[in-house]
Amino acid sequence: MSERQARRTIILVPYLWLAVFFLVPFAIVAKMSLSQVATAIPPYVPVFGLDDGPAGWLAKARELSLDNYGVIASDRLYIDAFLTSIRIAATGTLILLVIGYPMAHAMARAPENWRPLLVMAVILPFWTSFLIRVYAWIGILKPEGLLNELLLGLGLIGAPLQIANTETAVLIGVVYSYLPFMVLPLYASLERMDRTLLEAAADLGCPPWKAFWRITVPLSLPGIVAGCFLCFIPITGEVVIPDLLGGSDTLMIGKTLWTEFFSNRDWPVASAVAVLLLVLLVGPIVLYQRQQARQLEAAR
Amino acid sequence: MNPRSRFLDATALTLGFAFLYLPIVILIVYSFNASQLVTVWGGFSTRWYGAVWQNRQLLDAAWITVKVAAVSAAFATIVGTLAALALTRYLRFRGRTLFSGLVYAPIVMPEVITGLSLLLLFVSVGIDRGFWTVTVAHATFTCGFVAVVVQSRLITFDRSLEEAAADLGATPWQVFFRITLPIIAPAVIAGFLLAFTLSLDDLVIASFTTGPGSTTLPMRIYSQVRLGVTPEINAICTLMIAAVTVLVIGASLATKRGLPAT
Amino acid sequence: MSDTPKTTAALGAVRSAFAPWNDPAAKPLVVFDGVTKRYGAETAVNDLSLAVYEREFFALLGPSGCGKSTLMRMLAGFETPTAGRVVLAGEDLAGVPPHLRPTNMMFQSYALFPHMTVEKNIAFGLQMEGVAKAEIHDRVAAALKLVKLEALASRKPHQLSGGQRQRVALARALIKRPKVLLLDEPLGALDRKLREETQFELVALQERLGLTFIIVTHDQDEAMSMATRIAVMDKGRIAQVGTPPVIYEAPATRYVADFIGDINIVEGKVAAIDGRRVTISTALGDMALPEAADSIAIGQEVAVAWRPEKTRIVRADEPVAGGQTMIEGAVHDIGYLGDWTTYVVEVAGQRLRAAVANASRLVERPISWDERVRLCVAPESLLLLTR
Numbered sequence: 044m045s046e047r048q049a050r051r052t053i054i055l056v057p058y059l060w061l062a063v064f065f066l067v068p069f070a071i072v073a074k075m076s077l078s079q080v081a082t083a084i085p086p087y088v089p090v091f092g093l094d095d096g097p098a099g100w101l102a103k104a105r106e107l108s109l110d111n112y113g114v115i116a117s118d119r120l121y122i123d124a125f126l127t128s129i130r131i132a133a134t135g136t137l138i139l140l141v142i143g144y145p146m147a148h149a150m151a152r153a154p155e156n157w158r159p160l161l162v163m164a165v166i167l168p169f170w171t172s173f174l175i176r177v178y179a180w181i182g183i184l185k186p187e188g189l190l191n192e193l194l195l196g197l198g199l200i201g202a203p204l205q206i207a208n209t210e211t212a213v214l215i216g217v218v219y220s221y222l223p224f225m226v227l228p229l230y231a232s233l234e235r236m237d238r239t240l241l242e243a244a245a246d247l248g249c250p251p252w253k254a255f256w257r258i259t260v261p262l263s264l265p266g267i268v269a270g271c272f273l274c275f276i277p278i279t280g281e282v283v284i285p286d287l288l289g290g291s292d293t294l295m296i297g298k299t300l301w302t303e304f305f306s307n308r309d310w311p312v313a314s315a316v317a318v319l320l321l322v323l324l325v326g327p328i329v330l331y332q333r334q335q336a337r338q339l340e341a342a343r
Numbered sequence: 344m345n346p347r348s349r350f351l352d353a354t355a356l357t358l359g360f361a362f363l364y365l366p367i368v369i370l371i372v373y374s375f376n377a378s379q380l381v382t383v384w385g386g387f388s389t390r391w392y393g394a395v396w397q398n399r400q401l402l403d404a405a406w407i408t409v410k411v412a413a414v415s416a417a418f419a420t421i422v423g424t425l426a427a428l429a430l431t432r433y434l435r436f437r438g439r440t441l442f443s444g445l446v447y448a449p450i451v452m453p454e455v456i457t458g459l460s461l462l463l464l465f466v467s468v469g470i471d472r473g474f475w476t477v478t479v480a481h482a483t484f485t486c487g488f489v490a491v492v493v494q495s496r497l498i499t500f501d502r503s504l505e506e507a508a509a510d511l512g513a514t515p516w517q518v519f520f521r522i523t524l525p526i527i528a529p530a531v532i533a534g535f536l537l538a539f540t541l542s543l544d545d546l547v548i549a550s551f552t553t554g555p556g557s558t559t560l561p562m563r564i565y566s567q568v569r570l571g572v573t574p575e576i577n578a579i580c581t582l583m584i585a586a587v588t589v590l591v592i593g594a595s596l597a598t599k600r601g602l603p604a605t
Numbered sequence: 606m607s608d609t610p611k612t613t614a615a616l617g618a619v620r621s622a623f624a625p626w627n628d629p630a631a632k633p634l635v636v637f638d639g640v641t642k643r644y645g646a647e648t649a650v651n652d653l654s655l656a657v658y659e660r661e662f663f664a665l666l667g668p669s670g671c672g673k674s675t676l677m678r679m680l681a682g683f684e685t686p687t688a689g690r691v692v693l694a695g696e697d698l699a700g701v702p703p704h705l706r707p708t709n710m711m712f713q714s715y716a717l718f719p720h721m722t723v724e725k726n727i728a729f730g731l732q733m734e735g736v737a738k739a740e741i742h743d744r745v746a747a748a749l750k751l752v753k754l755e756a757l758a759s760r761k762p763h764q765l766s767g768g769q770r771q772r773v774a775l776a777r778a779l780i781k782r783p784k785v786l787l788l789d790e791p792l793g794a795l796d797r798k799l800r801e802e803t804q805f806e807l808v809a810l811q812e813r814l815g816l817t818f819i820i821v822t823h824d825q826d827e828a829m830s831m832a833t834r835i836a837v838m839d840k841g842r843i844a845q846v847g848t849p850p851v852i853y854e855a856p857a858t859r860y861v862a863d864f865i866g867d868i869n870i871v872e873g874k875v876a877a878i879d880g881r882r883v884t885i886s887t888a889l890g891d892m893a894l895p896e897a898a899d900s901i902a903i904g905q906e907v908a909v910a911w912r913p914e915k916t917r918i919v920r921a922d923e924p925v926a927g928g929q930t931m932i933e934g935a936v937h938d939i940g941y942l943g944d945w946t947t948y949v950v951e952v953a954g955q956r957l958r959a960a961v962a963n964a965s966r967l968v969e970r971p972i973s974w975d976e977r978v979r980l981c982v983a984p985e986s987l988l989l990l991t992r
Contacts, residue, residue: 046515049515050433052425053425053428053429053432053433054429054433054436054442056421056422056425057422057423057425057426057429057442057446057486057490058429058438058442058445060422060482060483060486061422061426061442061445061446061449061483061486062445064461064464064479064480064483065445065448065449065457065460065483066445067464068460068461068463068464069460071460071463071464071467072456072459072460072463075463085466142359142362145351145352145355145359146355146356146359148352148355149351149352149353149355149356150356152348152352153352153356161356163595164360164363165363167588167591168363168364168367169540170540170587170588170590170591171367171580171583171584171587172543172544172561172564172580172583172584172587173544173546174544174546174561174564174565174568175367175370175564175580175583175584176366176367178370178564178568178576178580179366179367179369179370179580180366181568182369182370182373183366183369189369219362219363219366222359222362222363226359251348272451273450273451276451276452276453277451277452277453277454279453280452280453280454280455280456281453282454282455282546282547283546283547283565286569287568287569297453297454297455300455300459301455301547304459304551305550310463313459314459314463317455317456317459317460320453320455320456321456324452324453327451328448328451328452329444331447331451332443332444332447332448335447335491336443336447339430339431339494339495339498
């Protein structure tokens with residue numbers, strides 16, 4: 044195999060794979076969002092067929108409409124779901140940062156032979172099923188659950204707290220599930236930091252807490268940005284956590300899409316929701332991708 | 344380091360790891376609970392493990408899930424490693440920006456979107472949903488993770504090693520299989536394991552892209568969980584945790600026998 | 606080149622036994638013929654021609670970015686010339702991929718395969734060639750012995766010291782008996798003492814094996830002590846090719862003179878030509894030196910240069926013999942280096958150096974700061990630089 048053929052294979056194989064299975068499907072979603080729901084299999088019209096010919100396609104293309112977006116815009120339910128998702132994702136990301144940063148910081152300052160072990164300890168829960176970890180919280184948070192029993196037993200509360208099926212429960216689940224995604228990028232950027240910088244700062248008369256804000260935090264900014272995007276974007280579209288921990292009161296957009304698709308079998312509206320969600324997230328996704336590319340460039 | 348910041352560090356780590364591990368520990372402990380009631384301790388028992396063993400549906404689902412995970416992780420490893428090579432080795436080619444976007448985006452893309460769009464793709468080209476559709480879907484959403492893991496290794500890879508091999512008479516093919524691949528192998532294996540567990544774990548994308556007869560374990564667990572919490576699920580979860588722990592420890596031992604990253 | 610015939614002949618005597626470049630009948634082993642390498646708008650190697658002969662220890666010397674590594678990598682096949690030919694043993698190498706070229710390279714980073722033992726690293730090249738197992742075994746054993754690493758055969762590279770790694774890299778490159786061994790900054794990663802030892806070992810090895818070495822280095826001491834000939838490179842071109850003594854004693858250009866060792870350079874104009882005696886008028890007075898007159902003309906702008914160690918320094922009031930260039934100035938700085946003392950003397954706004962060997966431990970009345978002194982240079986120590 045010549046150099047040129049090798050190059051072509053290395054680029055084309057993943058490129059084609061991702062184009063066919065990642066890029067093209069979005070176009071289909073976009074098209075679907077303009078179609079109408081129907082009681083048929085598949086449950087929508089129009090269905091484009093290869094045998095229709097150009098005239099047939101044109102005729103069917105005229106049947107496409109923006110109706111589904113109209114439905115979404117006029118229904119508070121969808122708008123609320125979008126807003127709730129963004130609120131939970133933003134709050135969750137902030138809490139993750141507040142919990143994750145001290146952890147990552149402590150890990151990066153731990154003795155060198157401890158560090159791989161600590162990293163392993165952060166990753167390990169991630170290797171266990173996500174569903175299981177969320178499920179574990181049901182048993183803890185429900186009214187007769189362990190948390191309430193503990194607090195009642197200690198006499199700290201008089202009556203069980205209603206945490207399960209609230210937004211608080213969703214936030215707990217989100218923070219718990221995404222903690223490794225926040226800690227690891229933070230750790231990576233903190234660990235890389237040259238410690239003599241802090242010694243230099245101290246030498247120049249900077250007290251430790253000031254050095255933390257003026258040296259450590261700015262230098263770990265790439266990690267902060269990566270960690271926040273890595274959490275914020277998927278949380279916005281989260282399905283399982285709000286479903287298991289949020290109950291019927293907490294409507295997030297991912298779950299709405301899920302319901303439209305599986306319960307209502309309304310593929311076109313589900314697609315329209317997906318398109319809107321994608322539009323909402325395309326900015327953060329592009330920023331995240333730039334950040335990744337830049338970081339790899341810097342490591343070169 | 345002064346004692347105060349040492350205390351702060353220790354506190355952060357203790358609380359952080361307690362938060363991460365307590366729910367899992369509780370789950371495992373209660374899987375040995377004799378009582379039917381999940382939160383009441385009724386003595387030690389392994390009856391729920393027996394119940395799992397009797398549950399054919401669950402065992403079938405587990406087997407399918409492992410197969411899907413293994414095959415999709417293999418695809419994801421090949422595609423992801425090639426993508427990592429393309430991104431680190433070829434800094435200029437047409438459509439590179441789009442390409443790197445396609446590699447990174449699936450990592451953060453909400454699973455509902457990936458799942459729905461892949462489903463619509465399969466429906467519109469008229470492919471019956473089943474084992475292969477889930478497998479392809481999983482390979483697609485995990486290959487970005489593989490690419491990132493392999494890429495971080497390739498970036499520190501000393502290209503002169505490949506030149507040295509070529510200089511000593513190795514063809515490009517031999518250079519790849521005897522030098523490049525063995526050296527990045529720990530990262531490739533790590534990528535494979537990551538893809539494997541992500542696939543094992545996935546509920547959302549599988550729900551969209553699977554068909555009758557290919558119900559995966561997370562889908563089964565999910566439908567049971569929605570019906571209510573039972574100790575049987577605790578037992579399944581404990582078994583899965585044990586399996587993954589054995590896998591991870593085995594893998595880390597296997598890679599440790601290799602060389603330390605240089 | 607503008608070497609004076611006299612000096613060239615005298616300097617050539619140092620290694621007169623081996624000088625194929627002076628033999629018109631000798632065929633060069635490696636030829637760069639009008640080679641150019643461009644990266645986009647940048648030219649790394651610019652229309653360069655060079656011949657290296659069999660059994661030479663040839664050094665490409667220059668600062669980083671001068672194109673020396675690019676030149677070597679074009680010979681190894683890792684870079685393709687934009688224009689020109691690279692010829693090895695009469696064969697044009699265009700289109701021959703690295704793995705089919707009869708050259709081997711010792712990389713600056715050594716590029717030892719981290720996942721293979723010392724033994725496997727050394728055997729790699731022979732395995733690629735498809736040599737029989739028994740022969741590989743014997744030749745690896747011989748190579749290990751050659752570089753004195755028998756005891757470490759089953760170690761991995763990360764378990765070796767820098768010097769040991771260097772020797773593994775050398776053995777690995779030598780085992781294929783390359784027509785040319787290329788060494789890219791081979792001693793750069795070693796500490797000073799080990800570097801000096803290794804320099805001599807490398808030369809001894811090269812002479813014993815009768816191989817051709819081409820070495821890339823930015824370290825002039827390394828090039829001077831090891832090479833049969835040195836090519837001094839500057840911005841993708843060759844400034845001068847010559848034996849170490851020629852490069853040092855008869856530099857062809859200001860660039861070479863300045864790059865190799867310490868030198869005093871004074872700008873001036875040709876004032877008079879009297880047979881083989883040329884007088885240059887400079888800001889520091891007239892200076893006379895013997896030089897072939899055909900290459901210069903009256904009024905031409907030239908430079909006069911001389912080495913600090915060929916300068917005598919005396920107090921201004923001390924009597925000295927005539928017939929040499931004398932420059933009077935004040936001592937600006939004194940650098941004591943143990944074996945040498947360097948005096949920096951300021952004359953008419955210019956700083957000149959004089960180096961004096963510290964031949965005895967105690968000097969009764971050493972020259973001190975701000976003293977008026979005279980610098981004396983013999984006519985034959987002066988160099989005329991026209992470029």
